[in-house]
Amino acid sequence: MRIVFMGTPDFAVPTLSEIVGHGHEVVAVYTRAPAPAGRRGLDLTPSPVHKVAERFGLPVLTPTSLRSNAATETFRGHGADVAVVVAYGMILPPAILEVPRLGCLNLHGSLLPRWRGAAPIQRAIMAGDAETGVAVMKMEAGLDTGPVGVVERIAIGPDMTAGELHDRMMLVGADLMGRALAALERGGLVFTPQPEAGVTYAAKIEKGETRIDWTQPAQVVHDRIRGLSPFPGSWFPMGEPEARVKVLRSTLVAGEGAPGEVLDDQLAIACGTGAVRLLELQKAGKQPVAAASFLNGNAVPPGRRLA
Structure with missing residues (x-):
């Protein structure tokens, strides 16, 4: 098929490679x-998609808007059968959505209708979900409201970080989109409207959410840490002058104490209920290190209270 690909970050690269590998004609790459x-x-x-598209010798377009008549006519001129959208970062107006004869397909990182919106990977982990997935959806004007063609479920391990889930999703999603396009080409891709029940929204991560609140239950603290790892990262203040220390990896452990209290010499920290052990940390301007290495250069004795 003739395909317009629209994507920007690393997450989109495997899908573009999958499409090219399947022998489709990528007539334009928007990023x-x-x-x-x-x-x-x-x-x-250039974006990761831009770099890969150039290596494949594909034409690349980087418009700042798609809302003009000129942008629509340029898009129409590609003569695409379908557009594939993966983390593009720009809203497609109705005039663009209507151009490809087979529509615009979006690869979304959740089991729709749960976690529509900007940050489905992070929000799923922060909410303590045990399962998520990727979905190929036919786009319409609403925010991730279109009918779903195919899904692939992915288990979320108890200590899995957003970075690990991201990397798993982008590979599973690329394969899923490849299979969806094959079914679409032979007329066998059936789209099912999303149910009205179970809709949740994955709002963009705000700075105010990133500071660790030790008064929360350990499970909540742990899910927040792994859901924001590696970026933007959960943090607590430490040192003189006060600096941020990011926590990139943790695990749940037994223990009780005042919220923020260091319980042992291996960075077990008491929460509102229960405790977490900090496994990987990063000081501002430094590389991430394991807890043992962090303790070699930073005094965090048992009994100390972290803010």
Whole structure:
């Protein structure tokens, strides 16, 4: 089929590679414009999808908007059978959605209708979900409201981080989209409307959510830590002057104490109920390290209270 691919981050790269590998004709790749990088922001860095598309020799477009008549006509000129959208980062207006004869397919990182919106991977873990998945949905004007064609379920391990789930999802999702396109091509992809029950929204992560609140139950603290790892990262303040220490990995352990109290010499920390053990930490400007290495350079004795 003739396909327009629309995506930007690493998450979208395996799907683009899968489409090319299946022999489809990718007539255009839409991605976000190169972003400022470097210490002074003077260098412009192409997106991960942009870089891969160029290696494949595919034409790349980086419009700042898709809402003009000119943008619609350019899109129409590709003569695409279908558009595939994976974490593109721009809203597709109705005029664009209506162009491909077989519609626009979106790879979404949740079991719709649960976790519609911007941060489904993080929100699933932060909520303590034991399962999530990826879905191929036919796009419409609403936010992730379109009918679903195929899904693949993914278990969320008790200590799995958002980064680990992201990496698992992007590979499973690429395979799922490949199978969905094959079914679409032979007329066998059936779309089912999403149920009205069970809708939840995965709002964008806000800065105010990232500080660890030790007064919460240990399970809540643990889920927040792993759901925000590796980015933006949960943190607590420590040192003089006070600096942020990110916690990138933790696990639940037995123990009780005042919230934030260090319970042993291996960074078991009391929460509102129960305790968590901090396994991987990162000081500002430093590389992530295991707890043992962190303790070699930072005094965190039992009995101390973390803020």
